[in-house]
Amino acid sequence: MLTCQAQNHPQLKKQGTAVQLTVKGKPFLVLGGELGNSSASSLPYMKDIWATVKQMHLNTVLTPVYWELLEPAEGKFDFTLVDSIIYQARRHDLHLVLLWFGAWKNSMSCYAPAWVKKDQQRFPRAQKQDGSGLEILSAFSHNNLTADAKAFRILMKHVHEIDAAYSTVIMVQVENEIGMLTEAREHTAAADAAFNDQVPAALLDHLNKHKEEIVPELKQHWGANGYLTKGTWEQVFGKGLATDELFQAWYYTTYTNTVAREGKAEYPLPMFVNTALNYKNVKPGEYPSAGPLPHLMDIWQAAAPAIDILSPDFYNPYFKHYNDLYTRRNNPLFIPEIRFEPSDGAKAFYAIGHYNGIGFSPFSIESTDKPAEEPVAKSYEVLRQLTPVILAYQGTGKIDGALLDTTNTKQDIPAGKYVLSVAHDGTLGWSGIPRAQWGEAGGIIIQTGEDEFIVAGTGIVITFATTDKTTPIAGILQADEGEYVNGEWAAGRRLNGDQTHQGRHIRIPMGTWGIQRVKLYRYK
Incomplete structure (x- = not known):
């Protein structure tokens, strides 16, 4: 024993709305x-x-x-x-x-x-x-x-x-x-004997207790026969392959x-x-x-x-x-x-x-x-x-991801007083890569402060808007590329020129992978 x-x-622990795996007492990705x-x-x-x-x-x-x-x-x-x-x-x-x-x-x-x-x-x-x-x-x-x-x-x-x-x-x-x-x-x-017997009380008790929470596919199937709480499998769930599958499950x-x-x-x-x-x-x-x-x-x-x-x-x-x-x-x-x-x-x-x-x-x-x-x-x-930053922010509502392709080319992410519009890099038209060859793009956005973000991924372009009516225009205060070394940020180039299209967007081009730390500001 x-x-x-x-x-x-190793075990699973709750952090905010997230469940994380912990290894040796620390969150692990x-x-x-x-x-x-x-x-x-x-x-x-x-x-x-x-x-x-x-x-x-x-x-x-x-x-x-x-x-x-x-x-x-x-x-x-x-x-x-x-x-x-x-x-x-x-x-x-x-x-x-x-x-x-x-x-x-x-x-x-x-x-x-x-x-x-x-x-x-x-x-x-x-x-x-x-x-x-x-x-x-x-x-x-x-x-x-x-x-x-x-x-x-x-x-x-x-x-x-x-x-x-x-x-x-x-x-x-x-x-x-x-x-x-x-x-x-x-x-x-x-x-066959079990199928013709009564549905186990443990299952029906669970369904009845969680009636308003169970997945809609199962609720609809159970409800079609009147939400019975006693009977054989076919009496409770009706005849058909769907009931056969529930039974086997x-x-x-x-x-x-x-x-x-x-x-x-x-x-x-x-x-x-x-x-x-x-x-x-x-x-x-x-x-x-x-x-x-x-x-x-x-x-x-x-x-x-x-x-x-x-x-x-x-x-x-x-x-x-x-x-x-x-x-x-x-x-x-x-x-x-x-x-x-x-x-x-x-x-x-x-x-x-x-x-x-x-x-x-x-x-x-x-x-x-x-x-x-x-x-x-x-x-x-x-x-x-x-990883340390991701694990610190999972479950807090301050982290999100984007996944884009030739069909789904844009995704809006609300973040405090900002809305981040994440688009596929191919939508800029600068790469010369035909649309059919764009491939999938994706990224992670972490809001580390009211006006501060970590952006990481590949093939993404981000523009910013604000919901603040007193200062209704969002701008890029600074953007730095870099890397994390032993958990500490090591800044590389300041990207406030051509790499941000003179303050118009944050970009990690197709075929490249990177991390940028971004500060925004708002103005009239």
Whole structure:
């Protein structure tokens, strides 16, 4: 069980309206990258990864832990890979987020041990309506849950023993992209019996208690049948795939909560789950049904108190839309997985600035031949410098972010007596870059005083207006570029000439990344 050694373990704490991760008692911003699924399965393969991620200014690596390699024979655990990765990360001054590839990885049970996969009577699979099996362990099996939770608990006990004094490991993901394919729910005998039974009172009590707060998608579905507080799943929620998905979600969630709870009993690190999003708007089962999706947030929050964060994985162009959905219901934003592409650099600024994000992590971060030249590496270098300031201002209403592209070219940010109009640098027309090639631009704006701002990012132009009617014109008093060195501002050039277009705007051009400190004034 947990000892006093780990009382200062990484944890989540509230600051104003934000939730922050604290490591060794101090707020921490995850500038992360997730390894490819198979990278951490081989020590020789891992040896060159550390230099790559250091060049990209990461402070955290998200790495899988594979149940099949951790427990290759039942009851016999091999920590060689886990220990090596923890020790190497520590040696390179990097933190880790562990991704438990247990019963499910991208819906499937591909990382379950062979002794589980081959004994289908003891460890049953999910089944389709026609009775055929799936490469998915059933969430309705006590044996599946017990074996998974036991392995996870032993993992967390071991991590506590070797790492509690160091906090190399700072968070843990429980399972990976849970969800049913190719049907909305399981059709084993146990699942069908549960489906025809009463809806658990714990769920209905939660919905009734939070009736005016639950996400509108769920409220509408429940309300269509009269907000019943007793009955079978089809009596309460009606017939159809949406009800099948709600049912499956409840049992995925209670399963996952048990696994997380067992792990936290040994080492209570922050724990999260991640989601494969239904961005193509297809039916449950055509996307991974019943995972921690935005319309199911209340199910997951009701049944999984041991899970601290529900996280979106991004392989779609709807970045703002899904972040808006995942910051409902007091859910902190942590992005553990996003396609590794040039737009990540701008998106990292926006997620951290606008949503008070805990962190950001492109997938397969090691798969680059030019790590220092990646846009996200350049953004991370700026964010690394700004981290103490960002963490001080998150949750205060004094920090925001901008994300711009060829469609959304401008964004207004109110800040005290000022309104900052942030536009894509391409709108100036000076670069000569065709509109189709602009790429995404992004930045963070922090108001450090009534008339003082820190502006950081790439490809942005900012003009200023004021709501002060007595002095209705806003001007730039001074603008300095520079950098933060060991948390202290080191000013570079004063930019009050051509770089500000003679006081008309603040600009960080496309293809450049920078930080500027700006003072404004107002006049008639």
